[in-house]
Amino acid sequence: MDLNLDAPHSMGTTIIGVTYNGGVILGADSRTSTGMYVANRASDKITQLTDNVYVCRSGSAADSQVVSDYVRYFLHQHTIQLGQPATVKVSANLIRMLAYNNKNMLQTGLIVGGWDKYEGGKIYGIPLGGTVVEQPFAIGGSGSSYLYGFFDQAWKENMTKEEAEQLVVKAVSLAIARDGASGGVVRTVIINSEGVTRNFYPGDKLQLWHEELEPQNSLLDILNAAGPEPMAM
Amino acid sequence: MTFTIPIENGNEVKNAEADSQRTLYPYVTGTSVVAIKYKDGILMASDMGGSYGSTLRYKNIERMKAIGKHSLLGASGEISDFQEILRYLDELVLNDNMWDDGNSLGPKEVHNYLTRVMYNRRNKFNPLWNTLVLGGVKNGEKYLGMVSMIGVSFEDNHVATGFGNHLARPILRDEWREDLSFEDGVKLLEKCMRVLLYRDRSAINKLQIAKMTEEGVTVSEPYSLKTFWEFSAFTNPTVGAEGSW
Numbered sequence: 001m002d003l004n005l006d007a008p009h010s011m012g013t014t015i016i017g018v019t020y021n022g023g024v025i026l027g028a029d030s031r032t033s034t035g036m037y038v039a040n041r042a043s044d045k046i047t048q049l050t051d052n053v054y055v056c057r058s059g060s061a062a063d064s065q066v067v068s069d070y071v072r073y074f075l076h077q078h079t080i081q082l083g084q085p086a087t088v089k090v091s092a093n094l095i096r097m098l099a100y101n102n103k104n105m106l107q108t109g110l111i112v113g114g115w116d117k118y119e120g121g122k123i124y125g126i127p128l129g130g131t132v133v134e135q136p137f138a139i140g141g142s143g144s145s146y147l148y149g150f151f152d153q154a155w156k157e158n159m160t161k162e163e164a165e166q167l168v169v170k171a172v173s174l175a176i177a178r179d180g181a182s183g184g185v186v187r188t189v190i191i192n193s194e195g196v197t198r199n200f201y202p203g204d205k206l207q208l209w210h211e212e213l214e215p216q217n218s219l220l221d222i223l224n225a226a227g228p229e230p231m232a233m
Numbered sequence: 234m235t236f237t238i239p240i241e242n243g244n245e246v247k248n249a250e251a252d253s254q255r256t257l258y259p260y261v262t263g264t265s266v267v268a269i270k271y272k273d274g275i276l277m278a279s280d281m282g283g284s285y286g287s288t289l290r291y292k293n294i295e296r297m298k299a300i301g302k303h304s305l306l307g308a309s310g311e312i313s314d315f316q317e318i319l320r321y322l323d324e325l326v327l328n329d330n331m332w333d334d335g336n337s338l339g340p341k342e343v344h345n346y347l348t349r350v351m352y353n354r355r356n357k358f359n360p361l362w363n364t365l366v367l368g369g370v371k372n373g374e375k376y377l378g379m380v381s382m383i384g385v386s387f388e389d390n391h392v393a394t395g396f397g398n399h400l401a402r403p404i405l406r407d408e409w410r411e412d413l414s415f416e417d418g419v420k421l422l423e424k425c426m427r428v429l430l431y432r433d434r435s436a437i438n439k440l441q442i443a444k445m446t447e448e449g450v451t452v453s454e455p456y457s458l459k460t461f462w463e464f465s466a467f468t469n470p471t472v473g474a475e476g477s478w
Contacts, residue, residue, distance in 0.1 A: 100313050104257060125291075129260030131313040133283070133291055148288070 012181015014143025014172050015045060015056035017111040018155075019136050020164035023121035023192025024113040027168035028056050029143065029176050030184030041184045050075050051196070053091040053114030054189050058141035059128070064108040067098050088114040092124035092132055100130025109140045115191045143175030143182035150174060161190065165199070173206045259311035259362045261285055263296045264435040265397030266307035266366045267425045269409060270375045270390050271418035274446035275368035277307050278422040280430075281455055282437035289437055297443045299450040301326045303371040304340040305443055306347075309394040310363035310382065318361060321350065340369025340376040344386070352384030364394040370447050393425070396433040401425035415444070427458050 016027040028045040031038055045057045047068045053075070057064035071094045075086045078094075092112045099106060112124045125138035137155055139147050150171060159167065165188055172186045186201040204215060216222060261283045268277035283291030296315070297307040300322050308315040325346060329338045344367040354360050360382045368377045378388040391405040404425055413421065422442060430436045438460070443452040462468075471477050 096313075096316075100317060103313070127261055127285060127290070129311060129313040131261045131283070131311075131316060133294065133312075135291075135293070145288075 012143065012179060013045060013058040013141030014147070014175035014179060014182040015058050015109075015111050015140045016144075016147075016168050016171055017056060017113040017123040017125075017135075017138045018159075018164050018168055019113075019121045019123055020161055021158045022161060023115045023190065024123055025161070025164045025168050026054055026056050026111065026113045026189045026191070027165075027172050028141075028187055029172055029182040030187060031182055032061055033181060038183070043184070044187060046187055046189045046198075048072070049091050049112075050079060050086050050114070052085050052116060052191060053088050053112065054191060054196070055091075055095065056111040056113070056140065057108065058110070059108035060106070063106045064110065067095060067106065067108060067110070070098060071095050085116060087116040087118055088112065088122040088124065089116075089119065092126065092134075095126050096130055096132045099126055103128075103130050111138045111140050113189075113191065115193060117193075121192065139171070141182065143172075143179035146175050146178045147171050161192070165190065169201055170207070173201075174209065177209045177212065257359070257362065259314075261291065261312045262362075262435070263294060263309045263312055263315070264433055265393060265395045265401065265429050266296065266309050266364075267393040267397045267401045267405075267422055267429075268307060268366050268368050268377055268391065269405060269413070269418060269422065270368075270377050271413040271415065273415065274370040274375055274444065275305060275377055276415075276418045276422055277305055277366060277368055277443045277445070278426050278440060279307050279309070280426070280437050280440040282435065282439070283312050284435045287434070289435070292437055292439055293455075295441065295452070297441060297452060299452070300343055300367075300369075301329065301338045302449065303337065303445075304343045304367060304369035305445045305450050306343070307366040307368075307394075307443075308363045311361070314361040314363050318347070318350070318363065318365070322346075339371035340367055340378070341371075343367055343369070344376070344378045344380065344388075347380050348384065348386040351380050351382060351386075355382065355384045366392055366394060368445055370445055373447060396429055396436075397425065400428050400432055404428065423458060427460065430458060430460065 012033055014029045018025045026046050030043050032040040032043045047055050047057060049055055049072050055068055074094050075091055079086050095110055095112060109128055110126045115121045123135055123138050125133045125135050154167060168188055169186050176182045188199045190197040263283060266279040268275060277297055279296045281292060281294055282289055283294040294312060297305060298319060300306050347365055347367060351361060362382050364382060365380045377392060379392040380386045391409050393401045408421055419442060426440055430438055438457045439455050441453050441455055
């Protein structure tokens with residue numbers, strides 16, 4: 001089996017951005033792969049651009065990192081010149097500028113989410129090609145294929161912060177269950193008028209899905225717990 | 234979307250297009266736009282879908298926009314290129330207003346500008362991957378034209394893009410008349426959009442109809458069309474021939 005360890009680092013990924021009645025929740029898995037090998041099992045795909053704007057990265061790890069770096073740099077200068085925090089819309093448009101003008105070279109899909117005092121919580125999806133789409137929620141990455149139906153059914157407007165975060169965690173967890181390119185832990189970032197909160201959900205904190213079993217320390221524990229003749233039919 | 238090319242040491246490397254002067258491929262695309270001239274001006278219809286390959290990914294994209302006071306632009310094809318074209322037109326309209334001379338860009342001028350942009354990009358092998366429909370009314374004169382990504386440009390009484398060319402235009406050739414009322418025009422466009430909904434895989438059931446008259450542009454709220462499935466041949470396809478399809 002060819003592991004192809006020289007393949008470029010790519011974040012197969014599942015990324016999600018969701019608005020709720022006070023701000024936004026961004027969520028992502030944590031797997032970065034090089035071909036079939038998991039190069040980083042605990043990556044942080046939710047990257048800060050400013051105090052109030054974050055971006056979920058998917059696709060080529062290198063491309064998404066360099067785009068985020070440029071936009072963070074531009075936004076930093078923009079904030080100084082403006083004299084107040086940059087808006088989510090400006091952040092999205094700066095990413096669009098790079099994504100569109102370099103569409104031949106870049107392979108990264110991004111979800112920008114944040115909170116500003118003019119528009120409140122906003123999510124912008126920026127897929128391959130550099131289209132910008134403002135959405136009440138956005139999903140991206142290879143794992144998102146498994147979530148279109150889920151969100152069609154489960155999404156509602158004006159959720160509470162707790163409902164929205166539960167939805168994001170559940171969705172990333174479902175995608176991880178079926179997408180080989182997504183895995184690891186679920187990270188979330190909540191952004192609202194009060195500030196930013198990062199959360200971390202390791203595999204054992206998540207619900208079990210179809211044909212998944214409760215993790216054990218060892219077979220020996222099962223054998224010992226089951227009584228004196230566990231192997232007898 | 235990316236393709237492998239072998240390099241000297243024999244290892245294959247995945248490499249995206251490094252040279253920007255090459256024909257691209259579309260990612261997020263819009264499907265047909267259909268437009269007709271009617272008694273008071275122009276009617277244009279398009280759905281609100283943005284497809285990502287075969288996935289119907291975005292369902293709230295507005296593919297028709299007002300340009301200045303006298304024109305309406307509808308686009309099919311790559312949405313990011315359409316967004317870029319809107320930026321170019323913003324600048325065009327801004328400069329036109331800055332002259333402050335009482336004149337304003339009419340649909341003929343906008344159509345001509347777009348034709349030049351699209352054709353010149355085509356010549357550089359770096360097209361904007363769109364087919365554009367430009368309609369408008371200025372000083373009582375109705376105008377309806379189309380520009381494709383290779384720079385083909387013309388005017389007509391009714392135009393359509395993509396699948397619309399094959400499915401909608403035959404209907405329009407049969408049923409379009411010079412003095413269509415607003416109601417008849419809308420019904421005619423809805424007839425076309427319904428056929429497209431049945432037969433175009435990238436169509437979604439959420440559309441807008443835009444109206445352009447001397448008074449200005451109105452784009453309707455998004456709405457859905459009813460569809461009919463109760464033909465006996467549909468409900469009982471194999472009656473009289475069990476085992477067939």
